[in-house]
Amino acid sequence: MKTEIKLIDYLSTRRSIPAFQMGEPGPSKSEVEEMLKLASRVPDHGKLAPWRFIVYRGEARRRLSEELAKIAMGDKPDLAEDMVKVENTRLTRAPVVIAVVSRAAPHVKIPEWEQLMSAGAVCLNLVMAANAYGFASNWLSEWYAFDERAHGILGVNAGEKVAGFIHIGTPTVPPTERPRPELAEIVTWIGDDA
Template sequence: MKTEIKLIDYLSTRRSIPAFQMSEPGPSKGEVEEMLTLASRVPDHGKLAPWRFIVYRGEERRRISEALAAIAMGDKPDLSDEMVKVENTRLTRAPVVIAVVSRAAPHFKIPEWEQVMSAGAVCLNLAMAANAHGFASNWLTEWYAFDERAYPILGVKPGERIAGFIHIGTPTVPPTERPRPELSEIVTWVGDEA
């Protein structure tokens, strides 16, 4: 039985779990579809849906990881054994990995920057939707999110960009807290203090 948690309590303790600290079970196809439905409920000026999803599951994650590793090892043939292992497991660390793909483009009315921010909001919503379903999540962008040679392997089309890879699975360790910025360092008040 899942425990209900108030949104304010969740937000005050929300934490990511590193992808390599996740394991099976991952979400079912139905749970992933529910997560994607929730993730899509973001600010979207002009109702453009300037993003889409690619869901990586099962053995296909291994094939894609190995193809990505071939690019990395081609660029750096002297990679250590440890880094070769890292490259070969890029999409196999968590049971499910979902790419949030930005389709932001020039528009006569909607600034491209707003479209990009909408994709970022989708990433955060997706991470939180995974948590709401009882799974751990981690939003990552690694080298292959920015290397267009990897895009055909990942299923990314010309003109698209990766906003993030959301890794989803069952945590193998409890979340730990990390330092957060002091409000006095990041907030500027303008106007009355009332």
């Protein structure tokens, strides 16, 4: 039985678990589908749904990781052995990896920038949906998010961009806190009561 927490408590303690610190079990197909429904509930000016999902599960993650590693090692043939291992395990660190793909495009009314931000909101909603189901999650965008040679391997179409890869699994270690910015460093007040 899952423990319910208030949203304010969740937001005040939300942390990511590194993908390499996740293990089985991962979410079931039906849990992933529910997470994707929740992730889709974002601001979306014009109701364009300018994003889509690609879900990587099972053995396909290993095969795709090996294909990505070939690109990385082709670019850097002298890659250190520990980095070769990193490249060979890109999509196998967590039981489920979901690509959030931006389909932002010119529109007569909706700026592409708004469409891109909607894809970012989908990423964060997916992270929170995974947490709500009791799983750890991590939003990553590594080199293969930006390399068009990798896009064909990963199912990303021409003209699309990867907003992020959301890794989802069971944490193998407890989350740790990290320094957060002080409000005085990131907030500008404008107005009479500032």
